Amino acid sequence: MSVKTAGGSPTAPTTSKRISGTLYRGREGMWSWVLHRITGVAIFFFLLVHILDTALVRVSPEAYNAVIGTYQTPIMGVGEVALVAAIVFHAFNGLRIILIDFWSKGSRYQKVMFYVVIGLWVVTMVGFVPRHLINVFSH
Template identity: 55%
Template structure:
């Protein structure tokens, strides 16, 4: 049940990101200067953490979506759904740990003043 809840939450979060992304990208047609100012506000550590969360949400949503497809269309899917859930959690961790490291590396260097 928690995987179902997480799938819905990550789907909604992804939708809201895409909505905001379309709006801020459309701003370039209205006023390039305003667009540049908005993009400049995104260059801070908090937004970088939100980007890591976004990547985690999209990755989980995609992997869990594949699991749901397997459960629905594979004859052994319902019987193996719990094992498949742990597999996608494992794949998620294996991909997210180095991904988060490289995404946060620049922010940590900026905050600590080291290179």
């Protein structure tokens, strides 16, 4: 089947699917990739801030104590939940990536492994969050 243009000459057949911009369409592999990058960057910035605030102890112990005092607020306790959530997802997803890379059938089970990662993450967070928040808000 060919399509005639305005000038009357035939053109190549048209298809119903058109790729525009990217091949990703929001599937599990893409979301896994995006979440892995976001959690990795968040963990990096946490470590950077942690190194800087720990270095304050050599510069000014009073400033160090003041910074550590601000970390003992309920807002920072909720921030710790976000940090643990990022670390746990990043760790489980990293194991999934290792399996995909080194297991010959890993890419066939990518979708299943993504949902296993999400399940493990949920179970871990359900075990962590209540206990942590009870400690944060009881002091």
